[in-house]
Amino acid sequence: MIQLNKQLAQDIVNKMMEVIPYNVNIMNSEGVIIGSGDSTRIGKIHEGAVKAISLKKLVMIYKDKGGAKPGVNMPIYFKGEIMGVIGISGEPDIVKQFASIVKATATLLINQEYMFSEQRSREQLKDELLYQWAFLIDKYDEDFIKRAAELNIDLTIPRKAVIISSKRFENIKIDKVRTYIEQKEYIIRINPEEVVLLLKDDKILNYRIKQIYKEDFLKNSVIGVGTNNAIISKSVQEALKCVEIIKKLDFSMELNEYNKIIPIDALSNVPYKEKYFNIIKKLQEEGKGSDLIETLICFIKNNGEINSIAKELHIHRNSLNYRIRKIQDITGKNLRNYTDLLELFTALVVFKLDKSDKSKSQ
Known part of the structure; x- marks a missing residue:
């Protein structure tokens, strides 16, 4: 479950205090103030928050007591569980009218953060699987196939590996290369100077690769193309070998395909x-x-x-x-x-x- 951290808590406080004329506090699930318009209160236990967590409902405080000032304190729920408390300082009967909007806004921001977090986590898992896929030399086992399916990666589509490698140790501009990537195709950065593209092998693939090769931002790069292989890492290794041969022999061609330099590799x-x-x-x-x-x-x-x-x-x-x-x-x-x-x-x-x-x- 997403954690209500100090940064997120303070972001909520800052946004709320832009629209209401009262101090706002955010407490974690243990009642500790982790975000506040009054920085001197951060890190202190808030008795009103502890009580709100215990009773699982809004609590109104009318007098200063145990680190709590007059105001209202409402539990914040996420997926049915209390993850913290939001408090508004002031005369309880007056600030209570702001409780609903403050709670709704806080919940919205927390859900938004959760979605961003999930997306980042999914992207990280995808990047890890793609890198593993590019260098996995063994036959894909059930676990790998399952993880790929969960990330909507179809391993059965015929593909070729294409390596783009800088001649002058310059960073490959991956964002620009990405504009040439279609659905069900992937780009993996091997290092700052090299990226591998896993492209669908169809009738227009060579044309597409030539179009990429002609781009100005790749004028100091070479491109190596592997063969269509059920184990994509074999195609990746062929493309890497192609780049190595082209660089060392300085045999730059418009389309550097491994199947055209197999005799050189054999020599x-x-x-x-x-x-x-x-x-x-x-x-x-x-x-x-x-x-x-x-x-x-x-x-x-x-x-x-x-x-x-x-x-x-x-x-x-x-x-x-x-x-x-x-x-x-x-x-x-x-x-x-x-x-x-x-x-x-x-x-x-x-x-x-x-x-x-x-x-x-x-």
Whole structure:
């Protein structure tokens, strides 16, 4: 049951004293004054309130007695139980006429607070369940399904996880992203820089995701999309992996779907990683910087189209051709040869996705 706390009690007092010319006191269920127009009385036992609680009815006090001043004291009920007492100081026969309106207003405010409290509690339960849902790897048990149903969450609707991740460690503006969320879809903040959307998988989902991606407030973000999966956490993990790959390889596409980068994910787990790691490490060391690695990435992204590569790198074609020759000289691989380029791409994937672990072990 909602508690009549000091803040709520004082709020009621303040509102009542705006409309009636008498001091108002609020006492808790033990008769202690917790809200008053006279701050010196807060914390004291009010004998009139204790009596009103005991008799369960309005009590009129005509003389100062036991911390009580002349006035009327009425029990406040909530769901059939006394939760406190409201008192009006003054000549009892005069202030009694205000009793009904004061009690009605106090009851209204208490009920309002209860509804807000219930809503906050329900939202908290919902947030907790959504977070659990996004990372629960086991099959949903009866208790989880029941809790979801109580919160009106249908676990059976086909959905995909969509991760929005900031490139520059900026906070994702969740309120703006929320405008794209439809009924039976959810948004969960993983951390300040990342949110996960659980969106219904239908014919227009890709179009909707592209529209989100085009928003100015997400221009420094990447989006990863998981596959449709009965266990949504698997889709979440796919979307997270998609974001990781896109960020580390700098392969930004309009729609970054996991099912399109599965081959890249597979390459990151090839055997003989040391061999591939060393190819790019050699390119990095002998190339004296990251220009050659950046050029290699750009070459692959643009399918070897010289004009597109030069434009993206903001360099002249001659400078680009020089870099390409240098990459080939250092690695011994021909960028125009399919198998050589595949080996370089594999090396690039291993280096970019595995170098953090590699550096820790050295």
